[in-house]
Amino acid sequence: MPEAQVYLDNQSTTRVDPRVAEAMWPYFTEQYGNAGSTSHAYGAEAREAVAAARASLAAAIGAAPAEIVFTSGATESNNLALRGVAERPRRRGNHIVSVVTEHKAILDPLQRLERRGFEITLLPVAPASSSDVGLIDLDQLAAALRDKTCLVSVMLANNEIGVLQPLREIAEVCRARGVWLHTDATQAVGKLPVNVAELGIDLMSFSAHKMYGPKGIGALYVRRSSPPVRLEPQIDGGGQESGFRSGTLNVPGIVGFATALDLCLAEMAAETTRLRSLRDQLYAGLLKAVPDMLLNGPALDQPHLRLANNLNCTFPHVNGEALLLNMKTIAVSSGSACTSASPEPSHVLLGLGRSLDEARASLRFGLGRFNSPQDIDIAIAAVAQAVHHLRSLTSR
Numbered sequence: 001m002p003e004a005q006v007y008l009d010n011q012s013t014t015r016v017d018p019r020v021a022e023a024m025w026p027y028f029t030e031q032y033g034n035a036g037s038t039s040h041a042y043g044a045e046a047r048e049a050v051a052a053a054r055a056s057l058a059a060a061i062g063a064a065p066a067e068i069v070f071t072s073g074a075t076e077s078n079n080l081a082l083r084g085v086a087e088r089p090r091r092r093g094n095h096i097v098s099v100v101t102e103h104k105a106i107l108d109p110l111q112r113l114e115r116r117g118f119e120i121t122l123l124p125v126a127p128a129s130s131s132d133v134g135l136i137d138l139d140q141l142a143a144a145l146r147d148k149t150c151l152v153s154v155m156l157a158n159n160e161i162g163v164l165q166p167l168r169e170i171a172e173v174c175r176a177r178g179v180w181l182h183t184d185a186t187q188a189v190g191k192l193p194v195n196v197a198e199l200g201i202d203l204m205s206f207s208a209h210k211m212y213g214p215k216g217i218g219a220l221y222v223r224r225s226s227p228p229v230r231l232e233p234q235i236d237g238g239g240q241e242s243g244f245r246s247g248t249l250n251v252p253g254i255v256g257f258a259t260a261l262d263l264c265l266a267e268m269a270a271e272t273t274r275l276r277s278l279r280d281q282l283y284a285g286l287l288k289a290v291p292d293m294l295l296n297g298p299a300l301d302q303p304h305l306r307l308a309n310n311l312n313c314t315f316p317h318v319n320g321e322a323l324l325l326n327m328k329t330i331a332v333s334s335g336s337a338c339t340s341a342s343p344e345p346s347h348v349l350l351g352l353g354r355s356l357d358e359a360r361a362s363l364r365f366g367l368g369r370f371n372s373p374q375d376i377d378i379a380i381a382a383v384a385q386a387v388h389h390l391r392s393l394t395s396r
C-alpha cells in the first residue's frame with residue numbers, strides 16, 4: 001500500500017466501487033464461461049450476462065445494443081474509430097479534423113495516419129483569457145471541412161481542464177457536410193447525461209475505469225442506422241463484436257462496466273451537486289492560501305461549460321513536479337496522468353496559451369465519489385504548505 005494519501009486523481013482513474021466488484025465476482029469464480037461457447041450452459045450464462053450488460057450500456061447512452069462494440073478501453077476505442085474510418089477503402093477522402101487539446105489517444109493515432117499520407121487539421125481552442133476558454137470555434141470548424149474530409153473527432157469533456165465542447169452544434173456542422181463525427185467521451189459518460197441520438201454523434205469512445213468500474217474494458221458506440229458507419233476492423237480473429245473487434249469477451253469487465261454506469265446514472269444528480277460543492281470548497285481554500293493562483297478552464301459558475309469534478313490551477317513561480325514531491329498527503333496530477341510517461345508540459349495548457357513555466361506550475365485535481373470535505377481540507381493545507389515552502393526556497 002502507498003503511504004496513506006487523499007486520492008484526488010479521479011480523472012486519471014477511479015477506485016472500483018465495491019458494489020461493482022461484487023457484481024463482477026461471480027463471473028470470475030462460478031460463471032466463468034466463454035461467451036462464445038455454444039456447446040454448454042457456462043457459455044450460455046456468460047452470453048446472457050454480456051447481452052444484459054450490452055442492453056443496459058446502450059440504453060444509458062441512447063443507443064441500440066448492436067451499436068456497442070466492447071474494447072479494452074478508450075485508447076483502443078479511439079484507435080478503432082480513427083483508423084477504422086481512415087482505412088475503409090471507400091471513405092470520402094484522406095482528411096481528418098480534430099483539436100489541439102485532445103487526449104494523446106487521439107493525437108498519436110492521428111500523427112501515425114499523417115505519416116501514412118493523411119492530412120490532419122487540428123483546430124485551436126479559445127485562450128485562457130477568453131470566456132470561451134478551451135472551446136473550439138464553430139465557424140473555424142465549418143471552414144476546415146473539405147469535400148474529402150472523412151472524419152471529425154472532438155472530445156466531449158477534456159481530461160485536464162474539464163471543458164465541455166458543444167457537441168450538438170458540432171454535430172450539426174458535420175451533418176450539414178455529410179462528415180462523420182467521433183467523440184472521445186471518456187471523461188463525460190457517467191458524469192453527465194450523454195445521449196448519442198440527441199447529440200447526433202456517429203462514433204463515441206468511453207471507458208469503465210473513469211466511472212468506478214474496472215480497468216481494461218471500454219466501448220465504442222458505432223451508429224448502425226441511416227446510414228450505418230463502416231469501419232475497418234483493427235483486430236482480426238474469432239469475429240466477435242460483429243467482426244469489429246475480435247477476441248474473447250471480458251465478461252466480468254463487461255458486467256462491471258454496466259453496473260458502474262447504472263450506479264453513476266442513479267446517483268448523478270446528487271453526486272454532481274456534491275462534487276461541485278467540494279470543488280468550490282477546494283478552489284476557495286486554495287485561492288485564499290495562494291491569491292495569485294490561476295484557474296485553467298471555464299469559470300466555476302458556468303456549469304454547462306465544465307465537468308463538476310475537475311479543477312486545474314497554476315501556482316505561479318513553482319514547479320508542478322516539485323510541488324508533487326512536497327505533498328506527501330495527497331495524490332493529484334501535474335498535467336495529464338494518462339501521458340505521465342512523457343514529462344513535457346501539458347499540451348492542453350499550452351493550447352490555452354499558458355507559458356511553459358505556467359504549464360509546469362499546474363496541478364489537476366480530480367474529485368470523486370469517495371472524497372469528503374475533510375479530504376479537501378487536507379488538500380488545501382498540503383498545497384498551501386508546499387507552495388509557500390517552494391517559494392521561500394527561491395526567494396532566498
Ligand SMILES: Cc1ncc(COP(=O)(O)O)c(C=O)c1O
Binds near residue numbers: 103184
Ligand atoms: C479523454 C480520454 N481519452 C482516452 C483515455 C484513455 O482511456 P483508457 O485508459 O480507457 O484507454 C483517457 C484516460 O486515460 C482520457 O481521459
